[in-house]
Amino acid sequence: MVKIGVLGLQGAVREHVVALEQSGAETVIVKRHEQLNEIDGLVIPGGESTTMRRLIDKYDFMQPLKEFAAQEKPMFGTCAGLILLAKNIVGYDEPHIGVMDITVERNAFGRQKDSFEAELMISGVAEDYVGVFIRAPYVVEVGEQVEVLSKHNEKIVAVRQGPFLGCAFHPELTDDHRFAQYFVNMVKESK
16 A cells, blocks of 8 residues: 655645545655655645745755655645646746646636636546636646646646646545546556
8 A cells, every 4th residue: 555645734635635545545644844754655735835835944844845756756736736846837936846847827717706616638537527726726838748637728737747746626625536546546656
């Protein structure tokens, strides 16, 4: 059984834990960077990317997260997590973790009141997946090594680059755990 951590600084942490456990993974909520040594993969949940970055800095997570990524251990960023994994963020000079060769636009689908659900086709996951978009980003541009897994209204909303997976929506906020299962399978394959 693989052991997957969920970064426990902000966001729908428990919902990710449930989805991962129902997909056959052992889980741990990561609140100390030493815990990264004990896991095979990591989910970075949604939340607010600026707040998450402050917490990452406050608890000295940035360098350990970059080292985790350098070991090519799988990482899955959802919503704000996608922003944290991106190499480029529109309107910002510096990335956060910056391991995916993508450019993202924050809050690209509008404010909280503009939240919505949309049926998506996600390559390798599902033909009929309902994505929950809350102040969601989207991917403006991808590098050569990045596979586009899903689009909504021609906007890129799910991507994969080797061991790194990202989506603009919140898969943990539905009872459909097929995307969590896709990540669990990625972690199993990487071991």
